[in-house]
Amino acid sequence: MNYWLMKSEPDTFSIDDLKNVKQEPWDGVRNYQARNFMRDGMAVGDGVFFYHSNCKVPGIVGIARVASEAYPDPSQFDPDSHYFDPKSSRDKPRWMLVDVKFERKFERTIALDELKAQPALAEMPLVRKGNRLSVMPVEASDWQYILGML
DNA sequence: GCCAACGTTGGC
DNA sequence: GCCAACGTTGGC
Numbered sequence: 001m002n003y004w005l006m007k008s009e010p011d012t013f014s015i016d017d018l019k020n021v022k023q024e025p026w027d028g029v030r031n032y033q034a035r036n037f038m039r040d041g042m043a044v045g046d047g048v049f050f051y052h053s054n055c056k057v058p059g060i061v062g063i064a065r066v067a068s069e070a071y072p073d074p075s076q077f078d079p080d081s082h083y084f085d086p087k088s089s090r091d092k093p094r095w096m097l098v099d100v101k102f103e104r105k106f107e108r109t110i111a112l113d114e115l116k117a118q119p120a121l122a123e124m125p126l127v128r129k130g131n132r133l134s135v136m137p138v139e140a141s142d143w144q145y146i147l148g149m150l
Numbered sequence: 151g152c153c154a155a156c157g158t159t160g161g162c
Numbered sequence: 163g164c165c166a167a168c169g170t171t172g173g174c
Contacts (some may be wrong), residue, residue, distance in 0.1 A: 007172085030170095031157075054172050112173080130155040132171045 002041060003138040005049040005060070006100070015062045015105050023037050023101040026135075027075045028083045030095060039070040039096040041137065048100055049138060049146070051126075052109070059111035060146065065139060069097035069132045110149055114147035120145050 006026065006092055027037055043057065046066040052058060072093035075083035088094040116127045125136045138146075 009172090033157095058173070132156065135172085 002043065003047045003140060003143040004037065004042065004066070005051055005136050005138050006064070006126070007051045007053040007134040009054040010052045011055070014052065015102075018045045018050065018064060018100070018102045019105060021102075023099055023102070025068075025073070026097045027073050029073070029097060029134060030083065030085070031132075031134065034133055035096055037135045037137060038098050042066045042070065045070065047138075047143060049143075051103050053134075057109050057111050059113075059115070061108040061109050062105040064100045065103050066098050067101040070096040070098050073097040106150060107113050108150070111148060112150065116144070118145070118149070133137055 013024070026038070029038065029137060044066055048066060049060045050062045050064050052061050072090075073083070073095040075081040076085040076088040076093065077096045079085055080090075085094055095097060109140040112127070116122055117122070121127060121142055124142055125131045126139070
């Protein structure tokens with residue numbers, strides 16, 4: 001089993017939203033590296049840190065699970081969608097996603113600040129300067145370490 | 151809301 | 163296939 005971190009802006013889709021709907025297609029990813037992680041790396045049951053970005057206290061707020069194999073992101077075909085991609089087609093879809101299901105919301109946010117302050121986590125892409133990936137792998141050891149910060 | 155960092159696009 | 167211009171991400 002592998003571990004991941006997925007970012008979402010809480011104004012758009014928060015951990016509470018996921019808790020409410022239980023399971024959700026992770027649509028709107030329009031970055032090839034992030035797509036490749038979902039398409040090629042993920043398997044059902046993988047652990048996901050749910051990360052809130054672009055908000056007052058950015059950080060990890062809970063855990064979700066990968067709940068489907070990768071499949072084409074429907075929003076790329078929808079001209080009314082913010083995520084519409086005119087260069088994609090149904091026979092050659094450009095963007096893939098997985099469904100993600102709610103598992104747990106933490107009692108508190110493990111803030112980006114705290115993560116950055118841990119020497120043990122210095123190699124995480126998340127805390128590296130300029131990293132803008134919205135889907136990234138997490139080492140099993142880092143996963144355990146972060147859970148230990150709760 | 152600013153802007154650094156970085157990814158993508160498109161002219162050549 | 164280079165690279166300047168442009169767009170986006172996301173912390174601050």
